[in-house]
Amino acid sequence: MADWVRGFGAYVEKQYALRPAYARRLLLAAYRAYGFKLRHLPNRELPPSKQYLATVCMDCMVRPLAHPERQVLTSIFTPCEVFHAMGLYPMCAEQFATYANGAGAEHGLIEAAERAGIAETFCSYHKAVTGAAVTGVLPRPLAIVNTSLACDANNLTFRKAAELTGAPQYYIDVPWQTDADAVDYVAEQLREMAAWLSDIAGRKLDGEALRACVARSKETIRLLCEVLPLRRTRYVPAELTSELYEVLMVHNALGMEETLQYASMLLRDYERAGERPGRRILWLHSNPFYQKAVQRFFNYRSDPFLALTEMCYDPLLCSEETDPWRAMAERLVMNSFNGPVERRIGKAVRMAETVGADGAVLFCHWGCKETCGAAAAIRDALEAEHIPTLILNGDGVDRRNAPDGQTSTRIGAFLEMLGEPS
Amino acid sequence: MIYTTCKYAPEELFAGFGEECRRLDPNPASFSCADGCAHPNLCGFAKAVIEAAQAEDVREIVLTDCCDAMRRTYDVLRRQSFDFIGFLPLPHKRGEREIRRFAADLRALADAYAAHSGRTFSRAPALRACAAAAQPEEQAGSPIVTLTGAHGGSLLLEKARWALPGYTVRDDTCSGSRRLNGENVPAGFETDEAFFLWYAGALLHMRPCLRMADTAGRTQAVREQAGAGMIVHTVKFCDYYSFEYAALKDAAEIPLLKIETDTTPQSSGQLKTRLEAFAETLNAQQRGGDRRVTEEKKEIRFAAGIDSGSTSTDAVVMDREGRILGQAILPTGMSASRSAQEALKAALGEAGLGPEDLDAVVATGYGRDALEMQKRTVTEITCHAKGAHYLFPQARTLIDIGGQDSKVIRVDETGMVENFIMNDKCAAGTGRFLEMQARALGLTMEEMSRMGLTWRSEVEISNMCTVFAESEVVSLVARDTPLPDIIHGLNRSVAAKTVSLIRRGRGEPGYAMTGGVSRNAGVVSCLSQALGAPVEVSELSQLCGAIGAALIALGR
Structure with missing residues (x-):
């Protein structure tokens, strides 16, 4: 992290307890300034699609923070087409925490949560948001809508945020089963949520606008699925941060025109890209985008090449469903993070086969029991398919849980183990 | 026997098959299996269930979808061989829609068990079990x-x-x-479906655990x-x-x-x-008004307090006025009992007294129960509070950082404990943390304390884990970072950890610090800066526990 970012973050952190609203304005100003930079001085090491992606994601962060009266605080898996169709701005917990880290200001939020009594072992994405709610840095959103998928943290963070900010909360229960009844059950809740939100926002949901949003989601998914096989041989520069941007795109930003635009640009970039030899890595779960020890192995590298991030493809389901409510519900219920671990394993193996992965890195984010508990099973299954897998413990947000030396040794040794590219 | 793990497990459903349920109550010595087949960062209870299912005679088990860890536990256990393993999806909400879904899942579980056992479900015993499970709690005879x-x-x-x-x-x-929510358990149901619908509601409307949405x-x-x-x-x-x-x-x-x-x-x-x-x-x-912990009422001329800690054993001898006549600090070494005897002997020697002169002895610290000569034991929390009040009468928040734990004790104006909080099973922020870093830097604790005050620029030690912090320190040394700056970074990280503990314990100004780390002026300075208030220390800080024990022995 650059010294000036560190200095800025330290200054913001000092304001959390004293002047939380001011701290929020500082963060917003920083995001706007960086958004300006991304538009006018983009990262030329990245292809056009990913340059565009960075600006869209920054807009997705700035809008809800600048307009809390239109902000819907969500979990990463919440389908957001209803919000987009109503002209509201979703902001997910993971997005908020990740951007706070980008500004060098996550630590103060995490500490605030721990001081309030929240367990140190709690997921640090969620701990940062809880800390923001405890300090008052988090503005009172218009509403909070979260799913039970994919982890327990959703049951805690959003309830606490609702309690502290006074915002109304709607909870979408996603059953463990992945059948048609479960889809109906979730679809019914989504309809109920839309009516509830319509009352709160004082805005009517335009059925046509929703259908258009869901249609864009489907088209985006179709295009991204077309990209998938091209990832096997083509080289389009990748970096850890862009991967997280794409995670945001295929979750909370699905249904937006910009997301569809990104998908078509990405397809174009891949179609034009040349082939390059290099060990192809499948990355599972989130990533520690800020950690130098990881960046140096994967950012803008064709060997090893970050061929695919699991979370960019977990909700992608090419569906024939015509009812928009059921289509959104189906995406949620059939997500590979739902149900028994075999579903996630199956998807991981298919992804690895499609992109011809030479190895996989399974990132065990601090406090994520969902992934940690499944880690050994996923590794065993991938290795049974002759895909060497590294279980990498770390933290997607909290620098305190990210030992550079250890991480570097583990990744370095793993890559040595994979051998030279064939 | 069907083993379960959660209060939402449908025990009464299995009573309908004439089966008894028992909740697993595991306390494994280690997680050697679970750490390997799952992950070390999985909840301790879930890992204990995995261990118990391996070690105990568990042939039939039913898990519920109560949390991430239990879902993953089911994934792990399903790969092992049981006669029957069931998994019950559990809604987070408990409206009519959810009750209907849950009833269907209960029915499916019953069908699966019927197919496995060859037995049929019977409503009458299930209902009897429901009535028993809905009984109100017995009145307690004591507080x-x-x-x-x-x-x-x-x-x-x-x-x-x-x-x-x-x-x-x-x-x-x-x-x-x-306790099942079913004050008026119906006498009977026309169909199994009607029973399951009622039973699903009774289960879901128990006092909710925190994973429920409402x-x-x-x-x-x-x-x-x-x-x-x-x-x-x-x-x-x-x-x-x-x-x-x-x-x-x-x-x-x-x-x-x-x-x-x-x-x-x-x-x-x-x-x-x-x-x-x-x-x-x-x-x-x-006890209300008389809140002091008192020794038996008798004439006490001289009393001693012994604090048997993990690193040092301290002894103090006092007269009836609370004046310190003798004191000793010795390393605990291999035998807590022997060190205590020697420390007491040294303190008595300094006081010019013999063991026969002592009318009361109170022992405290981790080794307190191992001491043969003590007459009474009191925890170090109460003793430190007493001792702190003696050393710092204005103190309201005592911060004690010793070799293996950190404590924050809130005391009232008489030296009685109002509240306390301790660090958990981790060396971060304790004396051991600093000792290990001093060793990595090749310094003694005294040198470290002194050098930490001469820092020039701030260095961030982000890892609180003792082992990882040590590797961070080694990296900083490799980059030629001046030692005083590294030490200051370490002091700040200990201060940050301590402030977090103080906040959790709702500490208030009037801070005083005891324990071995209080001798480290760099840590005290960082702590004072982080708290924005002075932190008092005393030459006698390390004797705080022993002083408190002696005061309690005196009945003061």
Whole structure:
């Protein structure tokens, strides 16, 4: 992290307890300034699609923070087409925490949560948001809508945020089963949520606008699925941060025109890209985008090449469903993070086969029991398919849980183990 | 016998098959299997279940979809061989829609068990079991202390009951409080479907655990029904009940103790100290006006206090006026008992007294129960509070950082404990943390203390983990970072950890510090800066526990 970012973050952190609203304005100003930079001085090491992606994601962060009266605080898996169709701005917990880290200001939020009594072992994405709610840095959103998928943290963070900010909360229960009844059950809740939100926002949901949003989601998914096989041989520069941007795109930003635009640009970039030899890595779960020890192995590298991030493809389901409510519900219920671990394993193996992965890195984010508990099973299954897998413990947000030396040794040794590219 | 893990497990359904259910109550010595087939960062209870299912004679088991860890536990156990393994999806909400879904899942589980066992489900025994499970709790004959929070199991319950004689310790943890919501259990149902629909509602409307979406009123009910005191138990890597603790601690009007375990019996030493200290606080509150812990009423001329700590053994001899006549600080070494005898002998020597002159001796510290000559033991929490009041009469928050633990004790104007909090099973922020870093830097503790004050620029040590911080220190040395700057970074990280503990313990200004780390001027300075208030220390800080013990022996 650059010294000036560190200095800025330290200054913001000092304001959390004293002047939380001011701290929020500082963060917003920083995001706007960086958004300006991304538009006018983009990262030329990245292809056009990913340059565009960075600006869209920054807009997705700035809008809800600048307009809390239109902000819907969500979990990463919440389908957001209803919000987009109503002209509201979703902001997910993971997005908020990740951007706070980008500004060098996550630590103060995490500490605030721990001081309030929240367990140190709690997921640090969620701990940062809880800390923001405890300090008052988090503005009172218009509403909070979260799913039970994919982890327990959703049951805690959003309830606490609702309690502290006074915002109304709607909870979408996603059953463990992945059948048609479960889809109906979730679809019914989504309809109920839309009516509830319509009352709160004082805005009517335009059925046509929703259908258009869901249609864009489907088209985006179709295009991204077309990209998938091209990832096997083509080289389009990748970096850890862009991967997280794409995670945001295929979750909370699905249904937006910009997301569809990104998908078509990405397809174009891949179609034009040349082939390059290099060990192809499948990355599972989130990533520690800020950690130098990881960046140096994967950012803008064709060997090893970050061929695919699991979370960019977990909700992608090419569906024939015509009812928009059921289509959104189906995406949620059939997500590979739902149900028994075999579903996630199956998807991981298919992804690895499609992109011809030479190895996989399974990132065990601090406090994520969902992934940690499944880690050994996923590794065993991938290795049974002759895909060497590294279980990498770390933290997607909290620098305190990210030992550079250890991480570097583990990744370095793993890559040595994979051998030279064939 | 069907083993279960959660209060939402449908025990009455299995009664309908004539089967008995037993909740797993595991306390494995280690997680050698679970760490490998799952991950070390999985909740301690879930890992204990994995261990128990391997080790015990578990042939039939039913898990519920109560949390991430249990879903993953099911994934792990399903790969092993059981006669029957069931998994019950559990809705987070409990409206009519969810009750209907849950009823269907209960029916499916019953069908699966019928197919496995070759038996048929019978409503009558299931209903009898429901009626029994809906019985109200018996009235306690003594004051109640509630054990709430995450699964504690019989080990924790027994320890709490042992430490709190004269109290009824009620198990209200997530696996302990199971009372079916069915005050008027119907006499019968026309069909199994009607029974399952009713039964699903009765299960879902038990007092909700924190994974349920609607927990309105739960925390308030826990607080109102707690009785004389409350012990909040959390399990390492189960985060649910830390949220309830955060709410309870801010509004607690009764003594509240938070303890965290990982379900293994290893931390019993620390657990014992905390429970005993909690009992002392509770007893003091129950006695109302006379809140002091007093020694038997008799004429005391001379008394001694011995603090048997992990690193040093301290002894103090006092006269009836509370004047210190003799003192000694010796390394604990290999034998707590021998070190205590030698420390007492040295303190008596300095006082010009012999053992026969002592009318009362109180021992404290981790080794207090191992001492042969002591007449009475009191926890170091109470002794430190007493000692701190003696050394720093204005202090309201005592910060004690010793070799292996950190404590924050809030004291009232008479030196009585109002509240206390301790670090959990981790060396971060303790004296051991600094010792290990000093070793990595090739310095003595005295050199480290001195050099830490001459820093020029701030260095961030981001890792609180002792081992990882050491590797960070080594990296900084490799980059030629000046040693005073590194030490200052370490001091700041200890201060940050301590401030977090102080905030959790609701510490207030009037800070005083004791324990070995109080001799490190760099840490004290960083702590004072982080708190924005002065932190008092004393030349006698290290004797604080022994002074408190001697004062208690004097009945002061």
